[in-house]
Amino acid sequence: MRLIRLLPILAGIGLVHAPVLVEPAWAETTLTIMSFNVWGGGGNEQKPVDETVAAIKAAGADIVGIQETRLEADPCTADVCPPAGTSVAKAIADALGYHYYDQAKVNDALWANAIISRYPIGPATPNDLGVPIDVGGRKVWAFNIHLDDSPYQPYQLLGIEYGAFPFIKTEAEAVTFAADTRGPALKLLFEDLKAADGADAAFIFGDFNEPSFHDWTAETVKAGHNPVPVRFPTTAAIEEAGFTDTFRAAFPDPVAKPAYTWTPTSEPTDPEDHHDRIDFAFARAQNLKVLKAGIVGEKAPEADIVVTPWPSDHRATMAEISF
Numbered sequence: 001m002r003l004i005r006l007l008p009i010l011a012g013i014g015l016v017h018a019p020v021l022v023e024p025a026w027a028e029t030t031l032t033i034m035s036f037n038v039w040g041g042g043g044n045e046q047k048p049v050d051e052t053v054a055a056i057k058a059a060g061a062d063i064v065g066i067q068e069t070r071l072e073a074d075p076c077t078a079d080v081c082p083p084a085g086t087s088v089a090k091a092i093a094d095a096l097g098y099h100y101y102d103q104a105k106v107n108d109a110l111w112a113n114a115i116i117s118r119y120p121i122g123p124a125t126p127n128d129l130g131v132p133i134d135v136g137g138r139k140v141w142a143f144n145i146h147l148d149d150s151p152y153q154p155y156q157l158l159g160i161e162y163g164a165f166p167f168i169k170t171e172a173e174a175v176t177f178a179a180d181t182r183g184p185a186l187k188l189l190f191e192d193l194k195a196a197d198g199a200d201a202a203f204i205f206g207d208f209n210e211p212s213f214h215d216w217t218a219e220t221v222k223a224g225h226n227p228v229p230v231r232f233p234t235t236a237a238i239e240e241a242g243f244t245d246t247f248r249a250a251f252p253d254p255v256a257k258p259a260y261t262w263t264p265t266s267e268p269t270d271p272e273d274h275h276d277r278i279d280f281a282f283a284r285a286q287n288l289k290v291l292k293a294g295i296v297g298e299k300a301p302e303a304d305i306v307v308t309p310w311p312s313d314h315r316a317t318m319a320e321i322s323f
Contacts, residue, residue: 029138030291033246034061034318035205035281037146037261040071041088042311049088051311053095058307059296059318062118063133065144065205065281066092069102070112078150078163089114103128103144109185111146115205125192132199141196142203145189147182147234149209154274157227174230178210182234193241201285201323204243207314210234211276214245215254223255235280243282246319250293261315264298279314285323293319 041049070083093100099121103113105128122132130143151165153174159167196202216230251257260275297303298310
């Protein structure tokens with residue numbers, strides 16, 4: 001007689017305890033995710049890559065979408081700025097003891113991108129924008145993009161010169177320019193996102209070079225943050241696809257918590273710049289919870305997690321989520 005058949009009998013006479021049903025370990029998964037434009041791993045300012053590693057460690061990130069793994073070309077202009085040199089993704093991953101995937105294709109949605117993960121990474125999607133990640137038996141997809149920065153609508157609206165593009169005044173003009181500039185990349189992303197159908201969770205990381213529609217509202221205009229309200233199309237389209245802006249889920253008031261990822265290299269009062277949130281970590285999952293979120297950067301109050309010295313011209317965004 002097999003032992004499995006004996007167990008109910010032995011339990012009935014008190015010789016063994018009846019088995020207890022336990023939920024699988026992956027009944028709920030908690031991850032810390034992060035999007036970080038690493039500016040060549042700090043190399044554009046001759047900074048060592050260990051400063052970038054320190055920022056990722058400070059955030060406690062499990063999965064990171066990084067942009068600008070290679071250096072900016074010299075010269076680098078608003079119109080032409082190809083990546084140069086070798087990717088720092090392997091060096092970052094090795095220092096963390098993580099897996100990594102360099103997104104090596106050249107297309108409208110990439111500019112020297114990579115995905116770094118505590119967990120094993122599978123083969124990429126056709127446009128090289130996403131990879132599956134095995135998180136303790138649960139299938140998670142991570143997508144990572146870097147969108148065109150020229151023309152840049154905040155500069156167009158504020159009369160700040162950047163490339164050979166006209167200044168504009170209205171929301172409609174801003175939406176049209178944004179859609180024309182980043183629409184082709186968004187099309188590639190949505191093609192690749194089909195691979196994540198049915199996954200336990202999916203994340204989209206990126207330097208969008210476009211603000212969130214949550215941050216350019218009538219209330220932020222009244223507070224003096226922006227010149228006009230704009231429903232920016234890229235973040236709107238991603239949320240319409242069922243993704244959650246993890247930072248705004250934690251901090252829904254953009255007046256109280258504007259969260260500028262662009263840029264620590266200038267003062268907020270600089271008339272030749274405009275600070276904004278253009279780096280994002282989106283999440284989609286059944287029973288998604290955003291447990292906490294924050295900006296990682298060089299000093300408070302701009303950063304919730306402070307790391308000095310700071311290696312990049314962007315601050316990073318992170319979130320702890322469960323699903």
